[in-house]
Amino acid sequence: MYKDEKMEEILETININGPAPEAEPMRQYYFIKKARIYVKELSEKAGRPLTACTRTFGCQMNARDSEKLVGILEKVGYEVIENENADFVIFNTCTVRDNANQRVYGRLGVLNGYKRKNPHMKIALCGCMMQEPSVIEKIKESYRFVDLIFGTHNIFKFAELLNATFENRGMVIDIWQDTDKIVEDLPIERKYSFKSGVNIMFGCNNFCSYCIVPYVRGRERSRKPKDIIREIEQQVADGVVEVMLLGQNVNSYGKNLEEPMTFAQLLKEVEKIEGLERIRFMTSHPKDLSDELIEVMKNSKKICKHLHLPLQSGSTRILKAMNRVYTREQYLELAQKIRKEIPDIALTTDIIVGFPGETPEDVDATIDMVRQVKYDNAFTFIYSKRTGTPAAAMENQVPEEEVKQGFDRLLKVVQETAREQVAKYQGQIMDVLVEEINEHDGSLLTGRLSNNTLVHFPGDASLIGKIVNVSLDECHGFYYVGHMVE
Ligand code: 5AD
Ligand code: SF4
Numbered sequence: 001m002y003k004d005e006k007m008e009e010i011l012e013t014i015n016i017n018g019p020a021p022e023a024e025p026m027r028q029y030y031f032i033k034k035a036r037i038y039v040k041e042l043s044e045k046a047g048r049p050l051t052a053c054t055r056t057f058g059c060q061m062n063a064r065d066s067e068k069l070v071g072i073l074e075k076v077g078y079e080v081i082e083n084e085n086a087d088f089v090i091f092n093t094c095t096v097r098d099n100a101n102q103r104v105y106g107r108l109g110v111l112n113g114y115k116r117k118n119p120h121m122k123i124a125l126c127g128c129m130m131q132e133p134s135v136i137e138k139i140k141e142s143y144r145f146v147d148l149i150f151g152t153h154n155i156f157k158f159a160e161l162l163n164a165t166f167e168n169r170g171m172v173i174d175i176w177q178d179t180d181k182i183v184e185d186l187p188i189e190r191k192y193s194f195k196s197g198v199n200i201m202f203g204c205n206n207f208c209s210y211c212i213v214p215y216v217r218g219r220e221r222s223r224k225p226k227d228i229i230r231e232i233e234q235q236v237a238d239g240v241v242e243v244m245l246l247g248q249n250v251n252s253y254g255k256n257l258e259e260p261m262t263f264a265q266l267l268k269e270v271e272k273i274e275g276l277e278r279i280r281f282m283t284s285h286p287k288d289l290s291d292e293l294i295e296v297m298k299n300s301k302k303i304c305k306h307l308h309l310p311l312q313s314g315s316t317r318i319l320k321a322m323n324r325v326y327t328r329e330q331y332l333e334l335a336q337k338i339r340k341e342i343p344d345i346a347l348t349t350d351i352i353v354g355f356p357g358e359t360p361e362d363v364d365a366t367i368d369m370v371r372q373v374k375y376d377n378a379f380t381f382i383y384s385k386r387t388g389t390p391a392a393a394m395e396n397q398v399p400e401e402e403v404k405q406g407f408d409r410l411l412k413v414v415q416e417t418a419r420e421q422v423a424k425y426q427g428q429i430m431d432v433l434v435e436e437i438n439e440h441d442g443s444l445l446t447g448r449l450s451n452n453t454l455v456h457f458p459g460d461a462s463l464i465g466k467i468v469n470v471s472l473d474e475c476h477g478f479y480y481v482g483h484m485v486e
Contacts, residue, residue, distance in 0.1 A: 003234070007075070007187060024156065024183045031159040032075050032187075038166040039077040042087075042120065051086040052078035057104065058094025060282055061217075061246055062127055064197035065155055066092045069126075071187035072158045080189070085114045088122045088162075090148075093129035095212055097384035101129055105143075112145050122165055124148035126155060130175060131216035134387065140171070151175040152217055156183035178218040184227050192435070194465030195278075196240045200228055200266065201247035206285060208312070209323045209394075210355060212386040213248055222247075222254050225266055232273055241465065242278035242433055245270070250281050251288035264292040271302050277467060278433060278450065279303045283310060286334055287325045298341050306376075306452040307338060310350035314369030315362035318355055322391075328369065335373045346376035346421070346451035353410055354383035354403030356394035363406035367413050376421040376451065377478070378414045382407055415477075422453055423475040429485055430455075432470040434463045454479040 153176035254261035438444035445459040
């Protein structure tokens with residue numbers, strides 16, 4: 001990403017009276033410059049700055065994409081606010097489970113109310129949900145007040161599409177089926193000054209049978225290592241001390257590069273960046289987790305002691321139906337190897353309950369895995385039928401009541417195990433990266449251990465973004481209360 005001054009220099013050189021350049025990212029700079037004029041005019045008419053709000057649903061990838069949206073919105077002159085009653089509102093949507101979709105429809109109803117009072121308001125939708133044709137049909141039919149819709153593959157075109165909403169009447173819709181394009185060097189506005197997500201790859205090739213992600217995020221594409229390193233170096237120069245390398249399946253990073261490279265090799269390069277203190281990554285598929293990666297993690301001073309390793313189910317029969325390509329035994333062996341090599345690592349996971357054909361015995365097998373692996377935390381989900389995935393067409397969908405029972409049984413054990421795991425460090429002094437003032441008590445700071453556990457302790461805002469030593473005095477289930485030590 002270019003620095004602000006460099007972006008302004010580029011914008012200076014662009015002639016918006018001529019046609020738009022074909023090449024990216026210059027084309028988008030052209031539209032940024034054009035949009036600035038529209039925003040300025042509207043703001044003068046209104047006699048106040050124009051405001052914009054982004055709402056993010058779903059995962060860390062979406063959170064990072066929203067920073068790209070905010071980057072553009074600020075560059076074209078919007079004042080970005082938290083309130084959805086704004087002049088431009090964009091929802092970056094998720095469709096991994098149906099409840100995320102329902103929330104978007106619910107919020108849209110509220111936005112419609114705001115728009116009636118502010119007719120110049122513009123409403124945009126983007127992200128995973130928009131890659132589903134049935135969703136587009138529904139919006140065209142029942143949510144006519146939406147001004148702009150685009151998907152996951154052309155988010156880099158946001159400046160261009162924003163312009164289109166100023167120049168067209170009616171709904172602007174631009175959805176791509178797939179892309180092999182990765183556009184670098186567009187504006188991004190980070191939410192936190194000291195930590196940042198960094199995309200290392202996009203898409204997923206795994207086609208787990210319940211999952212809609214491969215259909216809405218497309219095939220795997222890795223960014224070039226030099227672009228990733230350059231981005232992180234710039235972030236570090238700008239005050240970032242912790243990066244989260246993002247991909248749906250980071251362990252298959254680099255396979256499709258012109259000069260192939262493994263994820264472990266990439267990590268070694270990131271480790272060399274001076275001034276960077278912590279490296280996290282998300283998400284790992286167990287089938288691709290190499291010994292090389294374990295070795296690199298073990299020897300690293302910067303890679304955090306945390307691995308998120310989605311299990312999904314502890315029953316080999318269900319894993320097979322899910323197309324996860326590992327057995328219960330293989331997963332367990334891997335988890336034990338990781339715990340042996342890196343004893344203080346926190347293992348976290350994702351689990352789905354209620355996959356078609358799952359019996360209470362399968363849930364027992366999952367619960368047993370939770371006990372054996374001793375997860376430090378687990379995200380448990382009720383299976384959600386996603387149209388177009390193989391699992392949606394399976395006949396033996398599990399009745400809701402049975403799913404609920406299995407879910408509750410699992411959750412109880414997940415919580416027990418997590419409490420035990422988190423409590424292991426009571427009384428120790430550990431490094432904490434201070435993230436923010438505590439939400440409930442302004443005299444406390446909230447930070448994170450390398451293993452991702454939250455810690456609250458007395459301190460002042462000047463420490464935000466710094467790594468400090470904290471004594472972990474009391475364990476309260478999932479977090480610690482402590483005090484700073486020299
Ligand atoms: N239903 C429920 N959970 C799902 N996930 C993905 N697809 C579904 C689905 N159809 C969960 C998986 C994944 C996490 C991001 O979301 O556990 O790891
Ligand atoms: Fe979905 Fe499986 Fe890809 Fe994860 S690895 S995004 S669960 S298809």
